[in-house]
Amino acid sequence: MKTNRDFMPVYYQLADDLKQQIEAGELKPGDAVPSESQLVNDYGISRVTVRRGLAILLEAGLIETIKGIGNFVAKPKLNQVTLTFQENDPLNENSFIYQLLEVKRISADEIIAGKLGVGEGTKVFLIRRLINSDDGPVGVDMKYLPYIKGQPILENEIEYADFPAIVAKHTNVTIHKIEMSIAAAPLNDEEGELLKTLAGHPALCIHRAFYAKDGRTLGFSKTIYRGEAFELSAVSYPYSAKV
DSSP: OOOOGGGSOHHHHHHHHHHHHHHTTSSOTTOBOOOHHHHHHHHTOOHHHHHHHHHHHHHHTSEEEETTTEEEEOOOOTTEEEEEOOSSOSSOTTTOEEEEEEEEEEEOOHHHHHHHTOOTTOEEEEEEEEEEETTEEEEEEEEEEEOOTTOOOOHHHHSSOOHHHHHHHHHSOOOOEEEEEEEEEEOOHHHHHHTTSOTTOEEEEEEEEEEOTTSOEEEEEEEEEEGGGOOOEEEEEOHHHHO
8 A cells, every 4th residue: 555654754754664674573672773873874864863763662662772782672571462453554555545535624522522632612633534445445534633723734645644644744743652442333324325335334443542642632533444344363472482
């Protein structure tokens, strides 16, 4: 699936590159992460930007710092359970096409206001996309961000960007924590029409809330999938199997 990396802040791209190397096994637990000086030279960016990217990995627990020596890939915690769930693609990275339906400013109702921690009636951004597979539409994705005057959200920048990148670009704040819940729910009339099926069709509803390090809510999302189009998998690694 196409992604728009040019939209991401440079420090976020750096963190994403290193994260992919760790997940692919190119950087293994205990391996030294490239030094700040090397990353400055490799990416042509400032040391401050490098440190900001590394801070994302530190907060995620992917790397650890040994004072006076450097950064190293963190060893997995005992009996760690990993749920695999990609922001743009819960099933297969090439299986879905995202169609941007609308980006608009709306007045937060009671539910949206409560999720974002703002007053009812406060202006917020709504980003809505239709999720398509080769067989047709399978989901509807809705994301909500606080409205920040003077920082518009541009449609051509967000069609392929994931939510952490949108938040980083829009607020200049890095997402520290994501809380996710999954529940069964029937499609309503509008969702059924968009997904070319009947209202009441079995579906899975995924709610995610995105938080800054200071606890502020940076945004939240609601994604509805046709029940037959979604699968959640979990893998548990015994400590000895990962080192």
